[in-house]
Amino acid sequence: MSENDFTLNKSSLIPLHQQIYEFMKRKIMNGEWTVGTKIPTQRDLAKNFNVNRSTIVYALDELSADGLIESKVGKGTFVVNNTWSLLASIPPPDWNSYVKSGSYQPNIKTIQEINRAETNPNIIRLGTGELSPELLPVKEMQQMFKRDSPNTFSLGYSEPKGSIYLRENISNYLKMKKIDVSPASIMIVSGGLQALQLISLGLLHRDSTVFLETPSYLNSVHVFQSAGMNLLGIPMDDEGIRPESLGRLKKQHNGALLYTIPTFHNPTGILMSETRRKDLMDVCMKEKLPIIEDDVYGDLWFETPPPNPLKSIDGQGLILYIGSMSKTLGPGLRIGWVVGPEPVIDRLADIKMQTDYGSSSLSQFIVAEWLSSGLYDEYVKKIRTKLRFRRDFMLEILNDHFKPLATWNFPQGGFYIWLNIKNQISIRKLFKKALIEGILLNPGTIYDRHNQVHLRLSYAYASLHDLKKGLIRLSELIKEFTD
Incomplete structure (x- = not known):
């Protein structure tokens, strides 16, 4: 569940808890949050909306008074009613049960978090496996559409x-x-x-x-x-x-x-x-x-x-x-x-x-x-040159800031450097801490659930400025976790 599609108006005369209440109620009444949907914790909601926890409590109390949500001890807070269940004598379908019964397995939790974070244009993506927008042939593609064939x-x-x-x-x-x-x-x-x-x-x-x-x-x-x-x-x-x-x-x-x-x-x-x-x-x-x-x-x-x-x-x-x-x-x-x-x-x-x-x-x-x-052959030659420069740029930063902390490979092509952190740390905690600071990582656990010592670094996506800034801060975070 994401709250990224809503921004509080802190200069409005409408109290913040009322804005949050109206937003969540609209989600429920419109059927976006169906019966059985679990509401994020108060702490997560407070972080997502960037408000005090007491503000969230006020909003949830009003939703509970409306009969729309219900808290279950040890399990969390769930949507229990919406427009249709309030009006109809027969309960609406529990879409949550349908979601759980589908044959296609849900993504790994970390992958879901990565997919959501990648929609944030301000985040530094140190592991993304695609070419940077500045490397893609946008102008050439536009010309291709115009040319006679x-x-x-x-x-x-x-x-x-x-x-x-x-x-x-x-x-x-x-x-x-x-x-x-x-x-x-x-x-x-x-x-x-x-x-x-x-x-x-x-x-x-x-x-x-x-x-x-x-x-x-x-x-x-x-x-x-x-x-x-x-x-x-x-x-x-x-x-x-x-x-x-x-x-x-x-x-x-x-x-x-x-x-x-x-x-x-x-x-x-x-x-x-x-x-x-x-x-x-x-x-x-x-x-x-x-x-x-x-x-x-x-x-x-x-x-x-x-x-x-x-x-x-x-x-x-x-x-x-x-x-x-x-x-x-x-x-x-x-x-x-x-x-x-x-x-x-x-x-x-x-x-x-x-x-x-x-x-x-x-x-x-x-x-x-x-x-x-x-044109494809000509273009790929240019991309190889640019990716090689980016690889060398990343390796230089690693040599300057990561030598006491990690080892890594020397890729002969592709996008990736496989960073091996020397000291045992919690990769999950490192991922979460980096994400809070606006740095998105690809931990080794998503490629091997037993792998707690690697990060996949990509020199293909982030700008050179962001690569340097993100990697230096990553080295500082690893030091913090190993001290």
Whole structure:
């Protein structure tokens, strides 16, 4: 529950507790806060509205007198009535029970807090996994909409696998990564996360197990768990995932597939070595263990191009390969793709048509134009240079302020530095304290619930001024927690 959509008018003649009462009553009577909704604690409300706790008590007392809320000892305060229940003899539906019974699991609490905090334009986002607005090609995109193109543009639905124009261009683009696939083996999706959702819906059985690196981005979303599957972490080292245990674990845990981010891993930034890629492929081919290869950061290398994707050495149709424009051209385009055996792509395309009837035709056309014109290659070169500068800028700050406090990796591409705090502290308390001070962190616990010593730092999003200010204050907070 959020109060961010309401600001008290402290110069008004209407008392503050009356303003809060009217706001909360309106929420209840309009059905935004349904019967069964738990009201935040008095302390949280006082903090959200920036008032004394006594002001909140007055407002809640009036709501209670109206019969709209009720406090239960040891449980909290809940909405017990609204307009319809006051007027009708039959109680209204308890939407809260519907929310709890849905099959899709709610986000981790910390992820929900991060998502809410990211809407605040004044907060310093030290872990956000997207390009800064100042790096996105806004002007170039505007020009792209104005330019004449010989290619046909449609505002209608595209075919199930997506625009053939875009898929042909992706097919050509992937050849540079040594992936040789026809447009028929490519499906357009609304970002990489939708690809994972379609795979979970269309290809896997309930109670099967998905292997993944520990830690992993996949732990921060519930796409497979909500489909009734289990996640099992596989250890990593500096060369990437260690594959030697996969055969044994596949037999023990009903292993269905492996999800991996071999190139500039999220959240650790690790680049899987070429030798490790071959070892992993050998094990997975021997065990007939399919792979989802997530390569959304593959274009963002700095000094040296990374090894070719796993898909480039896949001679058995073992790999579903995911790519996306979200980390380069912009997340708002919502354009990604899945590459795989044609029957699998046909199956996923059928499910996609049942869920959203295809990704945005406008976005598909624009991405195809970027690829076909050569502008995408030119743009990515510039982004690599800017991200490399930002990486070096962050590393310099870390060297100046974090050496006694933490260790970290040296990423060769992507967005992330994986900060390892030397002394044992409460990552949760650090997250909350930083948030109060206007600094948003991505703690290691959202990528591995047992990880209490890491933070994912991103040099891609915050301005250079905010990066410096936020990191220096973060170093001071860590010192405070370790003293």
